[in-house]
Amino acid sequence: MxxxxxxxxxxxxxxxxxxxxxxxxxxxxxxxxxxxxxxxxxxxxxxxxxxxxxxxxxxxxxxxxxxxxxxxxxxxxxxxxxxxxxxxxxxxxxxxxxxxxxxxxxxxxxxxxxxxxxxxxxxxxxxxxxxxxxxxxxxxxxxxxxxxxxxxxxxxxxxxxxxxxxxxxxxxxxxxxxxxxxxxxxxxxxxxxxxxxxxxxxxxxxDWTTWKLFKYAMSGIADFSQAPLNLAMWIGIFSFALSLIGIIFIIIRKIINPFSSVFGWASLVSVILLIGGLQLLCIGIIGRYIGKIYLQVKNRxxxxxxxxx
CATH class of the missing domain: 3.90.550.10 (Spore Coat Polysaccharide Biosynthesis Protein SpsA; Chain A)
Structure with missing residues (x-):
């Protein structure tokens, strides 16, 4: 039996x-x-x-x-x-x-x-x-x-x-x-x-609402994949490379035409907000993993x- x-x-x-x-x-x-x-x-x-x-x-x-x-x-x-x-x-x-x-x-x-x-x-x-x-x-x-x-x-x-x-x-x-x-x-x-x-x-x-299922799914992804962390890293690399290209472009333009003026405050603010948003996204992804580590090490x-x- x-x-x-x-x-x-x-x-x-x-x-x-x-x-x-x-x-x-x-x-x-x-x-x-x-x-x-x-x-x-x-x-x-x-x-x-x-x-x-x-x-x-x-x-x-x-x-x-x-x-x-x-x-x-x-x-x-x-x-x-x-x-x-x-x-x-x-x-x-x-x-x-x-x-x-x-x-x-x-x-x-x-x-x-x-x-x-x-x-x-x-x-x-x-x-x-x-x-x-x-x-x-x-x-x-x-x-x-x-x-x-x-x-x-x-x-x-x-x-x-x-x-x-x-x-x-x-x-x-x-x-x-x-x-x-x-x-x-x-x-x-x-x-x-x-x-x-x-x-x-x-x-x-x-009791499983759509929101609870979504949070459960996000928890599952964080538990069994490091892809979000890798994504945050590549976003950082891409943003850095884009900024570097922009700086080089501005320097070359200034050398070629010393009297040129660069206008466009609206576009500048948009770029700053975009980069700031990407940084917060990456920090949030990293924070989720750190939060899981924090809960684990408390050994509750x-x-x-x-x-x-």
């Missing part, structure tokens, strides 16, 4: 939790060679999510939970769940059922074959989401795969089943700023992806547990 640990991050999901548990339990009941272990991670929810989890835990001894002292984010919740999971295999799932539980038997069969260390899922479309959000998502995967050595599969979800060896590798990466999609790819191991069409949330509303915990069972 294999123990399968199911890590489920939860933030204000009181409606989805009982539906999720019921749906997953029905699928696991058909997997006779697996003993389930649930780890619900209450990420500082402000609704009754924790009460729903406790209710389920009282009726099923295989259901455990961790409740954070405040909202630390989904990445911290995933990390906490992986730390607590003791199963031979570990699967990360969203509680809103956008990660179809029906894939669990196939994922287990594939990973049990020994051919793969991880079996993940990827969406091949984003039906039901706004075109603008879908456009941004496509562009993110296109950009990060061009500027980063760590390749991230387009449409890949956090929904994946992993061997204990791969889980231990992920846990060995203790950075404060976490981007799981990149971490799962960076640690390597052989991964098989199951493709499927987008599934709507079973209940409630998503990734999460704080208020209650655990």
């Amino acid at each position: 294999d123990k399968l640990s199911i890590v489920v991050p939860c933030y204000n999901e009181e409606e989805s939790i009982p539906i999720f548990y019921s749906a997953v339990s029905k699928v696991l009941a058909k997997m006779s060679k697996v003993v389930p272990e649930y780890w619900f991670i209450n990420d500082g929810s402000s609704d009754h999510s924790l009460n729903e989890i406790k209710t389920i835990s009282e009726s099923d001894r295989n259901v455990h939970y961790i409740s954070f002292s405040r909202n630390f984010g989904k990445e911290a919740a995933i990390y906490a769940g992986l730390q607590s999971a003791i199963g031979n295999y570990v699967v990360v799932m969203d509680v809103d059922l956008q990660d179809p539980p029906s894939f669990l038997p196939k994922m287990y069969e594939l990973i049990k074959s020994g051919k793969y260390d991880s079996v993940g899922c990827r969406r091949i479309d984003r039906t039901g989401e706004s075109k603008f959000k879908s456009f941004l998502s496509d562009k993110f995967y296109s950009i990060i795969n061009k500027i980063s050595k760590t390749q991230i599969v387009a449409g890949a979800r956090d929904y994946r089943m992993m061997t204990r060896q791969m889980v231990n590798a992920v846990l060995s990466m203790k950075e404060y700023s976490r981007f799981s999609k990149g971490i799962f790819s960076w640690v390597g191991f052989k991964t098989k992806y199951i493709e499927y069409h987008n599934v709507e949330r079973v209940a409630g509303e998503t 915990p990734i999460y704080i547990v208020k209650e655990k069972k």
Whole structure:
């Protein structure tokens, strides 16, 4: 018998939790060679999510939970769940059922074959989401795969089943700023992806706004690529070269025609603003990386547990 640990991050999901548990339990009941272990991670929810989890835990001894002292984010919740999971295999799932539980038997069969260390899922479309959000998502995967050595599969979800060896590798990466999609790819191991069409949330509303997704994407780029720093350097080189050419041009013009006057205050101010803006852009890019270093060296915990069972 294999123990399968199911890590489920939860933030204000009181409606989805009982539906999720019921749906997953029905699928696991058909997997006779697996003993389930649930780890619900209450990420500082402000609704009754924790009460729903406790209710389920009282009726099923295989259901455990961790409740954070405040909202630390989904990445911290995933990390906490992986730390607590003791199963031979570990699967990360969203509680809103956008990660179809029906894939669990196939994922287990594939990973049990020994051919793969991880079996993940990827969406091949984003039906039901706004075109603008879908456009941004496509562009993110296109950009990060061009500027980063760590390749991230387009449409890949956090929904994946992993061997204990791969889980231990992920846990060995203790950075404060976490981007799981990149971490799962960076640690390597052989991964098989199951493709499927987008599934709507079973209940409630998503907390992932377009702005939050954008910030998450920027964090992922900064975590797994130095291209923005290189861009800042080349902008500086280009600006310096352009300024040098301008100075040489002015000197030569003055030698050829000593009595010439140079007018154009408006254009001069525009150039100054342009160069100043480029400098601030470069400083901002560098500052983002320094900020991540600052958070890491403070060595604060990734999460704080208020209650655990």
